[in-house]
Amino acid sequence: MSSATIGRRSRFSRIPTSIVVVAVILAVIVAMALFAPWLAPTDPNHQSLLSRLRPPGYARGAMTYWFGTDNLGRDVLSRVIYGARASLAVAALSVLVSTIVGVSLGMVAGWFRGWTEILIMRLVDIMMSIPAILLAVLTVAVLGPGFVKLVLVLGLTRWPRYTRVAFGQTLQVANLPFIKASELAGAGAARILFRHVLPNIAGPVLIVATAEFGLMILMEAGLSFLGLGIQPPAPSWGSIMSVGREYVERAWWIVAFPGAFLFLLVFSVNVLGDWLRDHLDPRSRNR
């Protein structure tokens, strides 16, 4: 290790081991999603009726099926690697959608107050009284399946939490002297909100976004498990597990491997989220 990195290491030595571990897990899963075509041993949709439901470690010709094969003889390892794409892409994009919608509405409500606030915050209350998974199930079922629709449905069901946080934070920030100053200097609402308010409320928003990211992964997996998310034969952890459930008595590996990755991903995101919250929001250190 060079002398330049030693100084840096001491600064980072405060990062607990658990955070390093989950960061590595997350990095592995992100790498799986990004480099799936290079990492996967074979085409995730390639069927081979001769090698159906083979256990992990089964070898046929030059190919070893480390995670076994499914009911159509497809390689479970390749499907799990490609499945990481569905999970991460849907979760990341839907979090992006709900952040943009939720934060914009929250800032607008907190800045303009009055009727705008009543209208937006009432809508938030209403949205929060329909359980998200139900609203998502209904909407996806009405609209029909599809990647873009899935992202939009998840994103547009889960924005109210961001609005609540952005609203509360904007109320606090709006009275700070530098905001008042730029208002007096003639800056428009859009400029003040996006240039000055947004950077100052980003911390709490990030905390919500991390927690929501874990939830979105679970929602995508749940919807795909129910047959309403990513459509077969495209691999998604939820849909692989839905097949695996039917064969759990004879072939536990179909459900076990995607399940393990799904759990590790959500677990890591949650650990990271808790840690971020403790560091960005000292008030909630005990939570």
Add this chain to the structure above:
Amino acid sequence: MLRYATNRLIQAVIAIFGVLTIVFVVMHLSGDPTLLLVPQGASPEMIAELRHQLGFDQPIFVQYLEYLKGLAHFDFGMSVVQRAPAIDIVMSRLPYTIELAAGALVVAIGVGIPVGILMATRRGGFLERLLAAFVLTGQSIPTFLSGILLIFVFAVKLRWLPTSGIGGWQALVMPSIALGAISMSTFARMVRISMLDELGKDYVRAGLARGLSLGSVVFRHVLRNASIPVITIAALEIGNLLAGAVIIETVFAWPGIGQLAIQSIQSRDFLVVQVIVLLISFTYIATSVLADVVYVVVDPRIRLAR
């Protein structure tokens, strides 16, 4: 007190109205809701006739008013697929879901509250870290994964419990655990925070200074005070458990409204799905009003502050 309850009720009515509107909008997102209410492969004539019969050829605001008028008379529409009132179909399945949600709530409270208490009282110890990992696991594990795992271990391998379906308490055990896991984590977290808040107060220090054991201070005084925020969580969790049933009932072939919702989507019987969404949302709203009112009744400080 009465004024507070009235205000809260008005808010609830607005929320119900809003939920009805959102569900109406979602049902119309596809363009033609008639297509959501007929079995697959219905003839164009049948669709056209039904469209007229159900008023879907009317202007949208007329449809909206008719929809509200129907619901105001508890008319949730006829299921075209099953040729029976949608509400009756849902009601016949509801008891199973209530049974399951009750089982899950027992698991969530029965495990979550003791775990939360232990985490707060054994702060900084090995036990706390172990329990924290347990709580985080419960929160991160998808319900369908824990369901399948339980089936694999206790039904397939050990053969202690039936794999799926209903019948006796044995059948209720695994779905309740799988469904209750996330709520368990929520309870444990809330109880822990609530306990830590209370444990930092002067009366606890005073009790300890007088020679009372930590156990007796906790059980005589802290728990009662710490339980107030937990009531709100309990109420909100009932709604979450009902919604979570959609997935877990599919895993365990449990014949409640969750499984019915998925079956109805598959048979394109959306009136039934609509009733289920409305029913669960109303339960959610009703329990949160109830929780808020109970909260105020239990804690006089909140009552006086208003």
